Amino acid sequence: MAASINDPRRHVRYHPERVGDVSSTDYPGHYPGEDHSWNYTKWKKNLVVRVQRLSDASIEFDLVGVDASIANALRRILIAEIPTIAIDPVFVWQNTSVVHDEVFAHRLGLVPLAINPHRLHYKGDDAALDSNTVVFKLHVRCERNFKAAKGETDPEKLYFNSNIYSRDLVWSPQGSQEKTLGSPPKPANPNILLAKLRPGQEVEIEMHAVKGISSLHAKWSPVATASYRLLPHIIIREPIPSEHAEKFKNCFAPGVIEIREEGGEKKVEVVNPRKETMSREVLRHDEFEGKVELTRIRDFFMFKIESTGCYPPADLFSESISVMREKIGVMKAEVEKLKAMAEGGGDEAMT
Amino acid sequence: MPPRNARASSSRAKPSVPLTAPPKKVVEQKKPEVNEPPPPHPDYPLWDEMSRRSYRGLGLTDPIKNVEDKWLLLPAFLRVKGLVKQHIDSFNYFVEVDLANILKANNKITSDVDPRFWLKYTEIKVGQPQRTEVDFRNDLLTPHECRLRDTTYSAPIVVTIEYTRGTQIVRKPEVPIGRLPIMLRSRNCTLTGRSEQQLAQMSECPLDPGGYFVVKGTEKVILVQEQLSKNRIIVETDPAKGMVQASVISSTHERKSKSYVLTKKSKIYLRHNSFHDDIPIVIALKALSIQSDKEILLLCAGNSEIYKTNFSINLEEAAKLKVFTRQQALDYIGSRVKITRKGWGAGPAQARRPNWEEAMEALATIVLAHVPVHNMDFRPKAIYVSMMVRRVLMAMEDDKLVDDRDYVGNKRLELAGQLLSLLFEDLFKKYNSDLKSAIDKVLKKPSRTSAFDAFTTMQFQGDHITAGFVRAISTGNWSLKRFKMERAGVTHVLSRLSFISALGMMTRISSQFEKTRKVSGPRALQPSQWGMLCPSDTPEGEACGLVKNLALMTHITTDVEEEPIIRLAYLLGVEDISLATGTEVHSPGTFVVNVNGTIAGLTRTPNRFVANFRKLRRAGKVSEFVSVYINHHHKNVHIASDGGRICRPMIIVENEKPKVTAKHIGFLKRGVVSFDDFLHKGLVEYLDVNEENDSHIALYENLIVPSTTHLEIEPFTILGAVAGLIPYPHHNQSPRNTYQCAMGKQAIGAIAYNQLTRIDTLLYLLVYPQQPMVKSRTIELIGYDKLPAGQNATVAVMSYSGYDIEDALILNKASLDRGYGRCQVMRKNTTLIRKYPNATYDRLADAVVGEDGYALKQYEAIQPDGIAGVGQPLKSGDIYINKQTPMNANDNTFTGSADNVQYKNAPMSYKSPETGYVDKVLLTDTENDNVLVKVLIRQTRRPELGDKFSSRHGQKGVCGLIVNQEDMPFNDQGICPDTIMNPHGFPSRMTVGKMIELLAGKAGVMVGKLQYGTAFGGSKVEDMCKILVENGFSYAGKDSLTSGITGEPLEAYTYFGPIYYQKLKHMVMDKMHARARGPRATLTRQPTEGRSRDGGLRLGEMERDCLIGYGATQLLLERLMISSDAFEVQCCRECGLMGYTGWCTFCKSSKKMSKLTIPYAAKLLFQELLAMNVVPKLVLTDPE
DSSP states (O other): OOSOTTOGGGEEEEOSSOEEOOSOOOSTTSSTTOOOOOOHHHHHHHOEEEEEEEOSSEEEEEEESSOHHHHHHHHHHHHHTSOEEEEEEEEEEEEOSSSOHHHHHHHHHTSOEEOOGGGSOOOTTSOOOTTTOEEEEEEEEOEEOTTSOTTOOOHHHHEESOEEEGGGOEEEOOTTHHHHTSSOOEESOTTOEEEEOOTTOEEEEEEEEEEEOTTTOGGGOSEEEEEEEEEEEEEEOSOOOGGGHHHHHHTSOTTSEEEEEETTEEEEEEOOGGGOOOOOGGGGOGGGTTTEEEEEEEEEEEEEEEEOSSSOHHHHHHHHHHHHHHHHHHHHHHHHHHHHHHHTTSHHHHO | OOHHHHHHHHHHHOTTSOSSOOHHHHHHTTOTTTSOOOOOOSSOHHHHHHTOSEETTEETTSOOOOOTTGGGHHHHHHHHHOTTHHHHHHHHHIIIIIHHHHHHHTOEEEOSSOTTOEEEEEEEEEOOOBOSOSSOSOOBOOHHHHHHHTOOOEEEEEEEEEEEETTEEEEEEEEEEEEEEOOTTSTTSTTTTOOHHHHHHTTOOTTOOOOOEEETTEEEEEOEEEEEOTTOEEEEEETTTTEEEEEEEEEOSSOEEEEEEEEETTEEEEEETTBSSOEEHHHHHHHTTOOOHHHHHHHHHTTOHHHHHHHHHHHHHHHHTTOOSHHHHHHHHHTTBOOOOOTTOSSOOOOOOOHHHHHHHIIIIITTTTSOOOTTOOHHHHHHHHHHHHHHHHHHHOGGGOOOTTOGGGEEEEOHHHHHHHHHHHHHHHHHHHHHHHHHHHHHSSOOSSOOOHHHHHHTSOSHHHHHHHHHHHHOOEEETTTTEEEOOOEEEOOOSSHHHHHHHHTEEEESSOSSSOOSGGGSOOGGGTTTBOSSOOOSGGGTTTSEEBBTTOEEOOOOOSHHHHHHHHHTTOBOGGGOOHHHHTSTTOEEEEETTEEEEEESOHHHHHHHHHHHHHTTSSOTTOEEEEETTTTEEEEEOOTTOEEEEEEEEETTEESOOHHHHHHHHHTSOOHHHHHHTTSEEEEEHHHHTTSOEESSGGGOOTTOOEEOSOGGGGSBTTGGGSSSGGGBOHHHHHHHHHHGGGEEBOOOTTTTTOOOSEEEEESSOOOOSEEOHHHHHHTTTTSOOOEEEEEEESOOTTTTOTTOEEEEHHHHHTTTTOEEEEEEEEEEEOBOTTSOBOEEOOOOBOTTSSBOGGGTTBOTTSBBOTTOEEOTTOEEEOEEEETTTTOTTOOSOGGGOOEEEOOEEOOOSSOEEEEEEEEEEOTTSOEEEEEEEEEEEOOOTTOEEEETTSOEEEEEEEEOGGGSOBOTTOOOOSEEEOGGGTTTTOBHHHHHHHHHHHHHHHHTOOEEOOTTOSSOHHHHHHHHHHTTSOTTSEEEEEOTTTOSEEEEEEEEEEEEEEEESOOHHHHOOOOSSOOBOTTTOSBOOSGGGTOOOOOOHHHHHHHHHHTOHHHHHIIIIITTTEEEEEEETTTOOEEBTTBBTTTTBSTTEEEEEEEHHHHHHHHHHHHTTOOOOOOOOOOO
């Protein structure tokens, strides 16, 4: 386990008007006489990954014992560099709805698709093949419902297909895709409203979904958001007078502070700092000045990843690590090349 | 000392008084002296004041008087009146009242040839808008059809005529005389009174306010014109010349003229354009039938010694000029009258009449024409002149007694109805005189087979009236022969850039004042504008303060008949002034009663008179728009019933109690009463500016004191519709609100419900518009929440990367990917498929096919009908209408068949570098039977570097950098901003409203509610902070963010939350321009100018100066000549003139020719100089 969370070196301090000690100091040479050189076993011993909550759509877990740069790199990769499948070219055969072709295409592109990206190749400039493109079709025509009650105003009852939802996208298997793609491709959420129609209006569209990454366009992002916050750590420097206990409690998010009765005296106690939202309300009141310190643990990252539905949330973090390893692999090869060059007398560098 | 102390001390004195005393107590406390007056303290005289039991009529224990939700009167008002009521009311008045008046004034046509013939108009009506084509199944015309087909939305004007046919008298109803363009939503408009669904069927937007015309397919607004009020005395001084003048612009149906009474060397004169000289005032009065000097003195100066002394010199002047009798005075004036004989008038030239007759005529009809002279009774006019003299005398003595030209009460607004009625009268007179000459022409012919029927002649009269209306409205040139008036720029094209710009245009008021003059007076904010004209909404720059906008609750009056009012005034005890002498008129306590500026009589009990008059008005016996007020300085009671006065409704307060109570508001909430019921019940009344200044109006209910007469309905109504969009405007520095008023009109958003069926020249739409998180009551009332122009962006107020200096904004790339700021630009392209006089016609052709059998690349979009298909993408250079015109279109001698003529291509091609899509194609025919093709081309644009954005607080900025989402800072919830704004935008701009908007918006997001930022009210900051704290945020709205780049927390807390951002129409794509080489102007051979002509970038004078200063001569030579318009000329060293190909035409020799390179423009200059007989010579020397 890492050093105690009471170690002031791990604290990011929240002052009333600024944040202090935001950067880590445990690098070599910062503290005289201490060895902070990176050490795999030490690092591995300190590293903790603990899942706190897992649902169909999101995952919350703690990542403790890494530097902010590592945690952030993973966050950035989650947002921007994990490949997913999204609709890119759209072929509009018929569109008499009020939604313009480009806008419709844009909306379709943003629909998250539940397709395992590992089963497709990047298309790049290649021709569309069953190995790189998934085809969807959409053909909806709105008709009047003659059986609707007279005086009915609800369009859902008055017409058929008055709304186009993402569930109306029909996968059209190409080549051997039925076998290679595993579970049949479909939008991750069937209830995304794409357009509204009125009788006589018709939409017929063919869509090609391809693999891409979010740094190209946000539609390829596998996450709604991926972010982290640091673990709050509340230090009570002086006892809080009994009469202020309730007020003190209310300065924090519910469940953070508990009041214990002790011989008629009310005593406050931090029970669940994890719930604190750092509203800094306690720093606003004169009564508590100097009695409490708000801090956060600098290397305690409470991650929350919300999946768009492409990946199960539990897989996302490991995906990000494999992307990162890939990048490190590329980097490592380049560095080794350079090193070899330097050792080989630098001749190769000229070429 | 603050009043709070006073209350505190009094509560200590009597603590037993309950805080909510019964209302009876209030009455008691009106006399605080009775209730144990504290002994006056000798050292502190204020002590007495402080410890009074009531302060300004309010006691501590008074119940808190408050009518909840009295603002609901505002939506009730708008439901009855609408947002552009002033235009529509004025137009309705014109159609229903004025038209008939004009007809009555010009209702008879007689013939010079046949004295037995006459033709009379008896009735006039305007119908419903109809198609002009005959064979339509449904001849009901909708405005939208007119917009699309480039036709005019007009209705026939029909009259009933009676005339003689031979010996019979014939009556013909429903005779059309022309067509009148109909104002949308006026009483004659098809749209009036339709339900939302019916409007939808007519492709009309229910939120569209109307009030404009559709003429030849364009929407035209007749702007409200501001003028100085007519028929009122205005007294001014010129301190430089020591001159005092009282002037009156008399305006009647026949004539407009200005008369002055002014001082010159402390003598008083009457001046008028029709006199050569100024007339000494005593002579003028003598001519106006007051012969006795004593009477003149009394009428002008009264019994005041000072005025008498000042006036006496004028009596001496008249004596010096030997004018004693009326006859002498008339002769004096008559010799100075300008003779304006109508040169083109019919009849023999009249001999000059005697001088006195000329003078009589001038005085009776021209000078002060608005004061009627019946039966040559000049006394009313004499009294009017003496009143003017009196005002001059008063102003001479006390220079504070002058009038303020800029006072809103002295202004009248001229609206569409008035302008149209001026135009109609002119056109109708022309029509009648044309008709008369046509009838005369027929009647002159000696023999006819049948009796002459004037009706047939009438039918061949042509569309003079129709064409006159259409021409005036579509060009904006109002030329009226009667007044020799020539006014340009009366109408404007309705700006449909955004819903707000259209609405803002309908409330705009333009001033007649020239923009170029550098005077501050007319531009300054007038205190009397309060509640009438918006204090924020005015443009910057030259028109600043001259173009104004109406506030939300203002109404502009239309004319109300004045005879009944005069009669009523007499009934209420007004005495005839003609029976009074100067002593009585000017005796203290006597007030002159004026009706619309002319004197109606005298009253000795002005207060009672005014109170009674108001009572009658509140009871509905007089029109609610008649105002009455007392001017104590001039000892006048003014009753005004003329049109063009600005007024607004107010709650009546009687006995310190507003007459509108919670009960009434309850009725209103339940919808059982309307605003008009409040008016009829006498709970609410309209006050115009003059009467408003004679009233004591409480802003809030708790400020009502015993003298209060009225209560404001709602303070935020002092702002107009456009300024009403700003959240918390009362927290902003005032220029910021003004800037926002200008920018709100450029914001891209939804413009109308029918926006996708419109084909406008240029239409900007936002793909995903949102209603603002922080709205205001005004926003709801005008429907901005239904047709918004902007999006709620999550903003972080922080510095980022340096690409945000000077107001630049940082945008989040992921937000743009997801549709933030995405907009559409639709552009109309029109062409006519013409038929030519020689029976040839244009045609639409197939795509040109290449060698491979497929259409050429630029013709790919063309379908078999020769027009691009709907939905086809168009790239630069693509052809979307493949039109061909006949080669011999203008050859009128051509008689052959139209089938075998040669055609040449005249296609329309797409120009923009960005791909566009064909959105709509319209094929229709115009009124003169040409086929009209309109193609609407759409572009969808995502924001890019350099696009302009603005919040609602006059804080505009361009996009400086687009940042990936992962690089953006994020808060604990993982939210990252859509926009980063630099905090340096705040200190100097002081837009605190924007900060509160963020706070309220953030709180609103947390509780899932929209917050209000209504002016002088809105959601309170304290409540917002509380919500934030309850939801785990800092009360200050500042979040702790984590850098997206380093992953470490930022060292400062960041102001973070939603702010409503508008995307403005200025986009880089429309502006960027560069060229290396390109077209040149034909005349000068220099590069063309401007982006639209692919012009060059000018190296201007100042840039040239830099290069000269630097000594970069070769660069100068290159930029200014070689790269521009270098030209080789041959020049003769002998004569210095230019020749050609080595030959000097002047010297007839080729001996001394030299070749040199000069700019073509220089060569052109020499030749042009030669053409005007100036000989420039080029003197050449050999280089040493």
